[in-house]
Amino acid sequence: MDFLINPWPWYTSGAVIGLVMILLLFFGKSFGFSANLRTMCSIAGAGSKVSFFNFDWKKQTWNLVFLVGAILGGWIANTFMNDGNPVQIAASTINDLAALGIAAPESMQPTEIFSWEFASSIKGILFLIFGGLLVGFGARYAGGCTSGHAISGVSDLQIPSMIAVVGFFIGGLIMTHLLLPLIF
Amino acid sequence: MKLIKYAITGILFGIVMTKSEAISWFRIQEMFRFQSFHMYGIIITAIVIGVITTQLIKRFKIRDIGGNPIIFNPKDMSIWRYLAGGTIFGLGWAMTGACPGPMFVNFGYGYSMMILIIIGALLGTLLYGILRTKLPH
Numbered sequence: 237m238d239f240l241i242n243p244w245p246w247y248t249s250g251a252v253i254g255l256v257m258i259l260l261l262f263f264g265k266s267f268g269f270s271a272n273l274r275t276m277c278s279i280a281g282a283g284s285k286v287s288f289f290n291f292d293w294k295k296q297t298w299n300l301v302f303l304v305g306a307i308l309g310g311w312i313a314n315t316f317m318n319d320g321n322p323v324q325i326a327a328s329t330i331n332d333l334a335a336l337g338i339a340a341p342e343s344m345q346p347t348e349i350f351s352w353e354f355a356s357s358i359k360g361i362l363f364l365i366f367g368g369l370l371v372g373f374g375a376r377y378a379g380g381c382t383s384g385h386a387i388s389g390v391s392d393l394q395i396p397s398m399i400a401v402v403g404f405f406i407g408g409l410i411m412t413h414l415l416l417p418l419i420f
Numbered sequence: 421m422k423l424i425k426y427a428i429t430g431i432l433f434g435i436v437m438t439k440s441e442a443i444s445w446f447r448i449q450e451m452f453r454f455q456s457f458h459m460y461g462i463i464i465t466a467i468v469i470g471v472i473t474t475q476l477i478k479r480f481k482i483r484d485i486g487g488n489p490i491i492f493n494p495k496d497m498s499i500w501r502y503l504a505g506g507t508i509f510g511l512g513w514a515m516t517g518a519c520p521g522p523m524f525v526n527f528g529y530g531y532s533m534m535i536l537i538i539i540g541a542l543l544g545t546l547l548y549g550i551l552r553t554k555l556p557h
Contacts, residue, residue, distance in 0.1 A: 240439075243439060243440070243441055244436070244439040244440050245461075246440070246457065246458050246459075246460075246461030246462045246465065247461065247465050248440075249436055249439065249440030249442065249461075249462045249465070250440075250461060250462040250463065250464065250465020250466040250468075250469070251465055251466070251469060252432065252436040252440075253433075253436055253437075253440075253462065253465075253466040254465065254466040254467075254468075254469030254470050254473070255432075255469075256429055256432055256433045256436070257466070257469075257470055257473075258469070258470075258473050259425075259429050259432075260429060261473070261477065261484070261490055262484050262485055262490070263425060263426070263429075263484060263485060264484040264485070264486050264488055264490070265426075266492075266493075269519075269520045269521040270519075270520040270541075270545075272520070273520060273541055273542055273544075273545040274545055274549070276542055276545075277542060277545050277546050277549065282546060282549060286546070286549040286550055288548075288549035288550075288552050289546075289549050297423065298423060298426045299426070301423045301426040301427050301430065302426045302427070302429060302430035302433070303430060303524055304427060304430060305426065305427040305428065305429065305430020305431040305432075305433065305434060306430045306431070306433050306434040306437070306521060306524050306525050306528065307434065307524050307525065307527055307528035308427075308430070308431050308434060308528060309430060309431040309432065309433060309434015309435040309436075309437070309438065309525060309528065310434040310435075310437070310438055310443070310524070310525035310526060310527065310528030310529040310530075311434075311528040311529065311530070312431065312434070312435060313434065313435045313438035313439055313529070314438065314528075314529045314530055317435065317438075317439060323441050323444045323446045323447060325446045325447065325449075325450045325455075325456065326450055326455040326456045328453070328455045329446070329449055329450040329453055329455045329456070332449075332453055332455075333446075333449060341444075341446050344438075344441070344443065344444050344446075344526075344529065344531075345444060345445050345446070345517070345526070345531060346445055346446065349445060349517075350445070350526075350531050350533055350534075351533070352532075352533055354533075355533035355536055361536060363515070364516065364533065364536035364537050364540060365536050365537070365539060365540035365543070366515075366540060367512050367515035367516035367537060367540060368512065368516060368518075368523070368536065368537035368538060368539065368540020368541040368542075368543070368544065369512070369540040369541065369543050369544035369547070370508050370509065370511045370512025370515065370540075370544060371509055371512035371513060371516060371518070371519060371520065371523075371537070371540070371541050371544060372512075372520075372540065372541030372542060372543065372544025372545040372546075372547075372548070373505075373508055373509075373512075373544035373545065373547055373548045374505050374506065374507070374508030374509025374510070374511070374512060374544070375505070375509050375519075375520060375541075375544075375545070376505070376544075376545050376548040376549070377501060377504060377505030377508060377509075377548055377555065378501060378502050378504075378505025378506045378508075378509055379495060379501065379502070379505065380495075381509065381519050381520045381521075382513075382519040382520075382521070383519075383520075383521060385502075385506075386463060386467075387463075387466050387467065387470060388470070389495065390467050390470070390471075391466075391467055391470025391471050391473070391474050392470075392474050392492045392494075393471065393474075394494060394495055395497065396495040396496070396497060396498065396502050397495065397502075399499055399502035399503055399506065400502040400503075400505065400506040400509075401506065402503065402506065403502060403503045403504070403505065403506015403507040403508075403509065403510060404506050404507075404509055404510040404513060405452075405510060406503075406506070406507045406510060407506065407507040407508060407509060407510020407511040407512070407513070407514065408448075408451075408452045408510035408511070408513055408514040409452055409510075409514075410507075410510075410511060410514075411452075411510065411511045411512075411513075411514035411515050412449060412452035412453060412514045413452075413453075415511070415515075416514070416515070419515075
């Protein structure tokens with residue numbers, strides 16, 4: 237059972253993610269996680285004010301169920317499949333992050349960002365909410381996120397999805413190399 | 421009960437995102453610094469499997485479990501919306517280390533402060549909906 241408890245190598249991980257996409261295709265759906273954010277806005281009543289949210293969200297119920305499953309999956313993986321070791325990242329990344337004041341991994345996430353100590357400071361609240369806002373806004377503007385574009389769209393060799401992935405990297409590189417050093 | 425298969429697929433997704441460590445901010449930083457093959461290997465493997473399956477489905481007109489044709493909807497062609505939207509998304513992805521799926525997987529993992537990122541993502545989605553007609557697409 238060690239293979240379940242240890243971190244999965246990239247090829248197993250990629251294959252299972254591919255399988256998730258294929259399963260959804262055979263269920264007659266398409267893999268796109270960020271659509272759930274739009275659905276949630278509709279359920280909250282945004283459709284009465286903004287036409288973008290005025291759609292038959294009940295057709296997205298399957299995706300919300302998938303989302304609940306994803307939350308459960310995270311819990312199951314941590315509770316029953318965790319070897320307790322920190323994420324094994326490259327020594328060069330550890331060095332680069334040390335320069336930002338972020339210590340080497342002790343678990344899945346850096347405590348400098350993912351702790352309530354940071355998340356209850358003014359800087360932490362703004363950082364986490366604004367970071368999420370960029371993801372949510374960008375995903376809808378681009379018409380999809382990593383699952384919809386980088387996996388589903390590129391698998392269908394769609395040019396728009398390839399352009400979106402180029403955008404993901406432009407933004408990611410700007411944030412990583414230019415902006416994060418200013419923030420931390 | 422028709423919905424249970426989506427719950428199971430979602431659980432599989434949550435488990436693979438965790439066990440692959442793709443939900444880790446550290447792994448996303450490593451990727452954007454080009455210091456490990458790990459994340460690239462995951463994405464490339466998923467895409468290779470995806471491309472082959474998509475081609476097979478189209479070539480042999482394979483149907484879904486309901487007997488309906490599997491349809492791939494081509495996205496409208498544009499450069500600006502995908503490049504601009506993608507770049508904004510990428511800024512947030514590198515900042516939080518979380519794209520929409522991992523936000524929720526991390527929440528399930530036990531990182532309760534992810535709720536702030538989720539609230540932010542909902543606000544961002546709402547903001548896009550409000551500004552949509554004024555934005556170049």
